[in-house]
Amino acid sequence: xxxxxxxxxxxxxxxxxxxxxxxxxRRQRAPRMVLPTxxxxxxxxxxxxxxxxxxDPGLLxxxxxxxxxxxxxxxxxxxxxxxRSAAWAQRTxxxxxxxxxxxxxxxVSDEAVTAATLSGDPVIEIETVDVASxxxxxxxxxxxxxxxxxxxxxxxxxxxxxxTGADVRTVPKGIGLRLIPFAxxxxxxxxxxxxxxxxxxxxLNVRAHFDAERTVVSYQPAAGPFEGLDIVAPxxxxxxxxxxxxxxxxxxxxxxxxxxxxxxxxxxxxxxxxPVRDWTFAAGQRLLRTPAIAGVPVKVAGVARALVIDAxxxxxxxxxxxxxxxxxxxxxxxxxxAEFETARIPATVLAGWSREPExxxxxxxxxxxxxxxxWLWAAALMLLGVESVVRRSAGAVGExxxxxxx
Amino acid sequence: MLDAALLSAIHDLEFxxxxxxxxxxxxxxxxxFHGYSAEFSQxxxxxxxxxxxxxxxxxxxxxDRIYTKQFRETTNARMQLVVDASASMSFRGAAGASKxxxxxxxxxxxxxxxxxxxxxxxxxVYDEQIRAYLGSRPGRAHLRAIxxxxxxxxxxxxxxxxxxxxxxxxxxxxxxxxxxxxxxxDDEDGVVAELRRAARMGHDVTVFHVLTDDEMTWPxxxxxxxxxxxxGRRLLTSTxxxxxxxxxxxxxxxxxxxxxxxAGLVYVxxxxxxPPDHTLKEYLLRRGRGPLR
Numbered sequence: 065x066x067x068x069x070x071x072x073x074x075x076x077x078x079x080x081x082x083x084x085x086x087x088x089x090r091r092q093r094a095p096r097m098v099l100p101t102x103x104x105x106x107x108x109x110x111x112x113x114x115x116x117x118x119x120d121p122g123l124l125x126x127x128x129x130x131x132x133x134x135x136x137x138x139x140x141x142x143x144x145x146x147x148r149s150a151a152w153a154q155r156t157x158x159x160x161x162x163x164x165x166x167x168x169x170x171x172v173s174d175e176a177v178t179a180a181t182l183s184g185d186p187v188i189e190i191e192t193v194d195v196a197s198x199x200x201x202x203x204x205x206x207x208x209x210x211x212x213x214x215x216x217x218x219x220x221x222x223x224x225x226x227x228t229g230a231d232v233r234t235v236p237k238g239i240g241l242r243l244i245p246f247a248x249x250x251x252x253x254x255x256x257x258x259x260x261x262x263x264x265x266x267x268l269n270v271r272a273h274f275d276a277e278r279t280v281v282s283y284q285p286a287a288g289p290f291e292g293l294d295i296v297a298p299x300x301x302x303x304x305x306x307x308x309x310x311x312x313x314x315x316x317x318x319x320x321x322x323x324x325x326x327x328x329x330x331x332x333x334x335x336x337x338x339p340v341r342d343w344t345f346a347a348g349q350r351l352l353r354t355p356a357i358a359g360v361p362v363k364v365a366g367v368a369r370a371l372v373i374d375a376x377x378x379x380x381x382x383x384x385x386x387x388x389x390x391x392x393x394x395x396x397x398x399x400x401x402a403e404f405e406t407a408r409i410p411a412t413v414l415a416g417w418s419r420e421p422e423x424x425x426x427x428x429x430x431x432x433x434x435x436x437x438x439w440l441w442a443a444a445l446m447l448l449g450v451e452s453v454v455r456r457s458a459g460a461v462g463e464x465x466x467x468x469x470x
Numbered sequence: 471m472l473d474a475a476l477l478s479a480i481h482d483l484e485f486x487x488x489x490x491x492x493x494x495x496x497x498x499x500x501x502x503f504h505g506y507s508a509e510f511s512q513x514x515x516x517x518x519x520x521x522x523x524x525x526x527x528x529x530x531x532x533x534d535r536i537y538t539k540q541f542r543e544t545t546n547a548r549m550q551l552v553v554d555a556s557a558s559m560s561f562r563g564a565a566g567a568s569k570x571x572x573x574x575x576x577x578x579x580x581x582x583x584x585x586x587x588x589x590x591x592x593x594x595v596y597d598e599q600i601r602a603y604l605g606s607r608p609g610r611a612h613l614r615a616i617x618x619x620x621x622x623x624x625x626x627x628x629x630x631x632x633x634x635x636x637x638x639x640x641x642x643x644x645x646x647x648x649x650x651x652x653x654x655x656d657d658e659d660g661v662v663a664e665l666r667r668a669a670r671m672g673h674d675v676t677v678f679h680v681l682t683d684d685e686m687t688w689p690x691x692x693x694x695x696x697x698x699x700x701x702g703r704r705l706l707t708s709t710x711x712x713x714x715x716x717x718x719x720x721x722x723x724x725x726x727x728x729x730x731x732x733a734g735l736v737y738v739x740x741x742x743x744x745p746p747d748h749t750l751k752e753y754l755l756r757r758g759r760g761p762l763r
Contacts, residue, residue: 094693094706100558100569100685101655102698104718105707 066436067429069140076135083127123454130447137440142432153423155212158184159202163220165193166403168246176246180217186210195220196231203235211428213421215240222414224407232417240421243414256404260286260316262309262392267316274406292317295388296326297379308385314392321347321395322370325388327379343395344371351394356386371395513537547589548606550642551577551616552635553623554652554680556597557699560625561653563684566742573651573680574620575746580649585613592642593619596634597627603638606646628700632660639664645672651740653680654726655700666733676736676753679726683743686719688712 068074160180181187188205192198195218206214216235220226222245235241253275261268266285273280295302317323321343344366351357351364351373360383361376373391377383516525516536524538559570567575581591585608592606593616602619604612631652642648648668654661654677668675683689693708707715723739730737736756740749 094695095690096695096697096704097690098561098699099696100561100653100699102696102701102703102705103655104715104722105696105705105711 065144067142067144069142069430069432069435071139073135073138073140076138077132079135080128080131082131083124087124120458123451123458126447126451126454130444130451133440133444133447137437137444140435140437141440142429142434143436144429148434149424152211152428153213155185155210156183156421157206157209157212157214158187159190159206159214159216160184160187161190161192161195161198161202161216161218161220163193163195163218163222163226164191165221165223165226167223167405168221173246176219176244180219180244184215185212195222195226196228199227199231199235203239206239207236208431210431210433211424213240213423214238215242215421217242217244219244219246221246222409223403223405224409225405227409227417229417238422238425241417241419243418245408245411245414254404254406259396260318262314262316264311266310272404274404277407279405286316290317291319292322293388293392294322294324295379296324296329301379305379305385305388309389309392312385312389314389315396317392318395323391323395324367324370324372325391326372326374327384328376329374342366342369344369347371347394351390354390354394357383357390360387362387511540514540547584548592548642548644548646549580549584549589550592550594550606550638550646550648551580552594552596552638552648552650552652553577553620554597554629554631554650555595555601555623555625556627556629556655557625558629558653558655559680560699561682561685563682563742564689566682568625569653569680569682569742570623570625572740572742572746573678574623576651576678576680576740576749577649578617578620579746579750581613581616585610590646591616594634594638594641595619595623596630597625598630600634600637601626603641605641629656631656632664635661635664635668639668639671639673642673645674647674647676649676649678651678651680658725658729662729662733665730665735669734674736674757675733676738676757677726677730678738678740678749678753679723680740680742681723683741686716686723686741688715688719 158181160177162177177189181189186209188202190198190202199216199218202216206216216239218227218241220243222243227243232241253273256272256274259270259272261270261283263283267290269284269286271282271284293306295305297305348364348366348371351371352362363374365372365374371391371394373387375384375387377387513526513529514537516538520538524540526537526539529535529537553573555570559573560568562568562571566572577593581593584591588608590606590608591613593602593604594600595602602623604616604619629652631650631654635648635650639648648665650661650665665675665677688709690712691709693706695704695706697704727737727739736753738749738753738756740746
């Protein structure tokens with residue numbers, strides 16, 4: 065069976081009409097001759113100069129065949145033979161996801177990665193700190209890969225929560241999933257240092273304890289000054305903003321990570337050409353990526369170890385409150401917090417999620433990077449050579465006739 | 471055999487004319503072009519009182535009757551050559567000379583012939599108007615003037631033969647020879663009317679119809695854009711119409727032949743591929759073996 069990978073190119077078959085159209089539209093330039101008189105050439109003797117029969121139908125057909133071959137080659141024909149299907153079934157396209165998070169660091173060896181990628185054809189290696197989101201990326205890449213068995217290999221320590229059943233179900237059916245844990249079953253229990261949070265009741269100290277079986281979080285009212293947030297606005301507005309943010313909840317400001325917010329102030333903050341890579345740089349990047357303030361005109365700069373945010377919005381608007389919360393939440397690294405998890409996904413669950421890749425689907429040829437159009441290109445080139453020979457011989461005959469006439 | 475193309479390439483028109491005339495006269499039993507001041511005309515019965523010196527005694531001996539010979543006083547022949555030098559005469563076929571070059575050869579040869587038999591030759595060159603006029607005079611000096619005028623003639627403009635003929639006929643005061651050398655692409659009725667008028671006036675009128683083989687046969691292949699050399703009009707035609715073109719061309723030639731014959735004119739079809747001496751010989755034979763007068 066023959067299939068066409070780019071059937072839209074069939075439209076170029078219309079170009080076959082090109083030589084004929086050119087022939088019909090081209091004004092035949094008859095040789096001009098000065099005669100003593102044209103009185104013996106009556107008006108009805110005039111020949112039609114546009115529409116006329118092709119002077120050399122064979123040559124015209126040859127040229128049409130060349131264009132047809134080229135057009136069909138552009139459509140990328142593919143002969144679906146049993147041998148080709150078997151070759152596709154033996155090939156495995158593999159996406160290898162390597163967990164490079166802090167928790168996995170030191171467990172995933174380069175040898176293991178090399179072993180996983182070695183047999184893939186084609187293969188892609190995705191290094192990530194977020195295994196779940198990388199599954200989607202791997203699935204997308206595999207769905208666009210040439211016909212083959214498709215498989216995702218995940219090398220990770222599989223922290224509890226790093227991958228869920230919902231994440232696994234996003235992987236399309238037919239794509240195999242192989243989950244290779246590279247860490248001890250369970251890590252040692254860990255405590256997260258106190259985190260100050262803004263809440264309706266004021267500032268709270270949040271403490272977390274991770275062990276193999278559970279995570280314990282405790283809240284305690286915090287004492288101490290409310291420092292680290294400087295909103296340049298009239299006091300009533302600043303008070304209103306603080307109340308709104310406290311009601312929604314956010315990380316509390318800290319005097320060691322001060323944040324300055326300015327609304328519609330002249331002289332917007334500008335990032336230095338060589339910014340200091342302190343906490344303000346990472347926090348500023350996270351702030352700008354926050355979906356809640358997408359579209360808000362904001363400029364961020366780190367000035368004297370403080371995060372300075374200039375926003376071209378009204379301080380009394382809801383966007384201003386969203387910006388205050390985003391600025392506070394951007395300071396600590398959420399990914400770093402996630403790395404405190406010590407529990408691992410059980411091996412039985414991983415085994416349940418794993419599955420073998422299936423043979424390529426019948427429609428897999430649509431992704432093929434192969435084409436049998438080269439035979440048509442070869443035919444077009446051969447016909448081009450024949451056309452050249454025919455044209456030259458016709459020209460030589462014409463010259464001989466012209467010489468004879470002369 | 472003289473090649474028209476070769477002769478036209480020779481700048482010495484006097485030499486060319488002489489060669490052409492010699493070629494034309496060679497082979498004729500007797501040159502019919504020697505002038506006589508008094509020439510035998512006819513016999514008639516003797517009448518009493520007539521001078522006996524005109525009695526043909528030999529005839530009396532044969533027939534036993536007395537005849538006297540009558541002579542006609544002859545003067546030098548006066549020939550006016552009327553040469554068409556319009557743009558259509560510039561046409562040159564694939565082979566041979568252009569029509570004007572051929573006409574020039576014929577005119578030069580005739581002028582040379584007339585001059586060397588002691589007669590007078592004149593020349594009128596015209597296109598839309600008369601471009602040169604030389605009256606009929608004898609003598610080599612005048613012949614050189616004619617040849618120089620012919621040599622300097624170049625094709626140009628449209629054709630207006632009737633007016634030029636009328637002028638040439640009017641200027642040819644006494645009876646003489648009028649020779650029109652043209653391709654006759656003109657107002658046929660007007661030209662014939664003038665020629666007939668000349669014949670009625672007693673002139674000996676000859677028409678050299680100069681054409682090329684190509685324009686008579688249409689040898690070109692395929693589509694051809696033709697341009698009228700005089701009007702500039704352009705037409706597209708093709709080989710498929712060649713047969714009709716040839717038929718119309720032959721009808722044109724035949725029509726001229728018949729009209730000239732009917733009017734008592736001498737018509738000579740002069741194709742440029744024919745040797746000019748042959749054309750001249752044909753003309754001389756056509757006129758008969760009488761002297762040019």
